[in-house]
Amino acid sequence: MLVLRDLSLTEGGVPHLAAVSVEAEPGRMTTLLGRTGAGKTTLLRAVAGLVQPQSGQISLAGNDWSRLPPWRRPVAMVTQQFINYPHLSVLDNVAFPLIRRGEPREAAREAAAAMLGRVGLAQMTGRRPAALSGGQQQRVAIARALVKRAPVLLLDEPFVNLDYKLREGLREELAELLRSQSDTVVLYATTDPREALQMGDCTVLMAEGRVLQAGPPRAVFGAPATLEAARVVNDPPINLLAAEITQSGLVLDHLGPQSPGATGRALPPGRYTLGLRAEDIRSGGPLPARVALTEVSGSETVTHLMAGAQPLVMLERAVTDHRLGSELGLMLDLGKALVFGADGALILKGASHG
Amino acid sequence: MYRQKYIFLLPGLLVLVAVILFPLIFTIRVSFSSWDVYNPGLNNAGGAMYARLWDDSRYWEALWRLSLLSLSTVLIQYVLGFALALLVWRDIAARRFLRVLFLVPMMTTPVVMSVIWRTIFHESLGPLNPILEALGIGAQPWLSQATHAFAAVMIVEIWQWTPFMFLLLLAGLLSLPSEPFLAARVDGAGPVRTFLSVTFPMMGAISVGAILIRAIEASKIMETVYVLTSGGPGTATETVSYYIYIRGMRDFQIGYAAALSLTYLVIMAVALTLIAKALIRLMVREARA
Structure with missing residues (x-):
């Protein structure tokens, strides 16, 4: 060895x-x-x-x-x-x-x-x-x-x-x-x-x-054990969403309250960061976002979007043609999100990864 | 239409004809005359001057002496120049200072340096012999005995021109890619083996160029001999250039000096071509693991 x-x-x-x-x-x-x-x-x-x-x-x-x-x-x-x-x-x-x-x-x-x-x-x-x-x-x-x-x-x-x-x-x-x-x-x-x-x-x-x-x-x-590790191990980059869990549910800083049970987990109230992989965002949902950049690589498309003040990256396993500046409706699969605590350490991993 | 381009070439061609072709053709013409102090002018002597030089043992001895002097000094300059270039190639303390220091001999005027070296070699007044005596070696007849005088000319030539070789080889070393050296270390080659298997072969083409440039220059050794020994003692340090100078400028045998010069030119052109081919075969084409 x-x-x-x-x-x-x-x-x-x-x-x-x-x-x-x-x-x-x-x-x-x-x-x-x-x-x-x-x-x-x-x-x-x-x-x-x-x-x-x-x-x-x-x-x-x-x-x-x-x-x-x-x-x-x-x-x-x-x-x-x-x-x-x-x-x-x-x-x-x-x-x-x-x-x-x-x-x-x-x-x-x-x-x-x-x-x-x-x-x-x-x-x-x-x-x-x-x-x-x-x-x-x-x-x-x-x-x-x-x-x-x-x-x-x-x-x-x-x-x-x-x-x-x-x-x-x-x-x-x-x-x-x-x-x-x-x-x-x-x-x-x-x-x-x-x-x-x-x-x-x-x-x-x-x-x-x-x-x-x-x-x-x-x-x-x-x-990934930490936020830093999650950044390194994900390409396209992982989406990091600042969030707060209150008595009434999950609130994303830039995207507002999410449906009850969006994470499907019981976490004590407090500040968290959700790590959502690019493949866990899909088009065809209710969240409006504007296309900022589209990259086609092989048979995949990586789209950079802005949902209000929240930058997002979406990966689709197909070649798609999203025009710059156009509006898309997104679906965030928050049930698969990694949850990191205030110190950056992983608290909960997503539902279907690993 | 296309002929117009030659108009633009004309100034350059005229300069070429004036500075190279005319003197060369004129020398050829002069070599077939017996122009000297008694018969000045371009008469027709046929090949008499060439027949004379064929039997001129002093000329052929000077040529042999020149070959020995130039080949040995260039070889030593190459070895020393390469060693110095390797020394300051890598990161060492005072690298910049040493690079400049090693170039100083080349920057000085050859005649001035030869005068200084003649003083150094002076058998009774120069500083060298007292130093040798202090070291127990004893005073040497630097300029009055044939082998010593030849060695003195060699020392001055090497001292004067090693920096030029150093400069060319250092430029070559600095232009080498660094990656093969990294690979050689990982592939199990220590410093000596890396030099033999990587540095030296990769410097092949540059070495050939540097050696040829110096060989061409060394084949014209003149100032050092003129100032240091005047060809003496006897003709022990007389080189071809100096002998041609004596025949042409001192004895005013212009026709004969022209024949000597042309013969020398042809011999040198052939010799240097052969040397170049041999060096390329030896140092550039034959690289093996």
Whole structure:
């Protein structure tokens, strides 16, 4: 097991890692999910030894790595940039880590050629990386990381700079390739909650260099422990509705009183924040709202709306054409809302999530 | 219609003809004459000057000496320049100061620096020999013995021009992408292996350019020899440029000096082309993991 214990790194007064602790098991993919600047890349670089945390410990199967230089750590890494050796052929790029490890040149090249065949680049071995497309260059980088069969594989948003179709295809290919490396600890950093849900066996939510929550992806998605975690784990962004529960029922600050039993739960009177996912808002209801922005992504439509002073985001699993400025009637499924207390901690999770 | 474009090229072509083609063609013509102090003017001597230089052992020795001097100094300049460039490439203390400091020798006038170095090498008055004596090495006949004088010319050339090599190589290093170095560290390459497998091969094309630029310049070594040793003792440090200068400007054998110059030009053009091809084969095309 890879154990990261209380890793801290501050540069120029900015905390990049703040007492980060993560445990990752072999044969399982641990996804680090967070927005840009959350500390995911810094954490992976710390594991690889490319940055040195000021405190904390990194160990694999009980062996402390914390002071090892990067070239002595048994890791392989793929980054979001297509990093290859521009002066070497594709074959020599992939053979490079094996040759550095002391394997005979010919054996290393044979292993590299086999791995290039697995990532669909058998015909490209003699070319230089610059002669390949972006997707092919990233396949070379992935092949170089996998051929090493390192005990720890670090994947830092490896598909973020690829187009949608290629990303989907490579994601599936990578999952397939990793099935043959069941003794490998895989840390996968991503900003995309869906990717974390789809690929990971364990999700670690990060923000501002801290770990917010860790656990199985569906559990984290279904019950984010805090408002901050709910923001990180939802894309499109979760709708946050300031609310008050009184003796007479639920009142949303900007949308007024809701029907009795809208949350369906007995909560003591007080101030709360409801977290309502974008897919839990539908058109065709009584709440009037004006369309501010429409984004079509694949076969989904994300619509940003204003209901009075309350901004809302709605996700529809269809391509729809809401004109800017037009009026829509909305239905809020408040029964599925997450309820957070005044301190931001989750009090109740929605009816059907997780 | 399309011919009008040549009108716009004409000023440039005229300058080209005036500054390059005319002197070259005139030199060719002069080399077929026996123009000297007794027979001034463009007479017709056929290939007599070329026949003469074929048997001129002093010329061929100067050419051999020049080859030895330029290749060895450029090689040492490359190694030192690369080491200095690597030193100030990464974040180290006083990096900016060191970058400027390393360039100082290049900024000074070659003749002035050669005069200063001649003073340093002076066997009885210069500061170098007392230092060597204090170190127990003993005074050296810097400018009066052939091997020492040759070494002195080499030292001054290396001191003067290593900064130029440093500048070119540092610019090259700074232009390299940083990502392959990051990948090399993760792929198990320590600092030495990273240099051998990543830095050096990626600097191949830049190295070839830097070495060729310096080789072209070094093949014209003149000021250092003129000021430091005047080609001596005897002809021990005489280079081709200096020998041509003696024949043309001191002995006023203009026709012969022109034949020497043209032969030298052809030899250098062929030699540098071969060197360039060899370097490209060695340093650019053969990168392996």
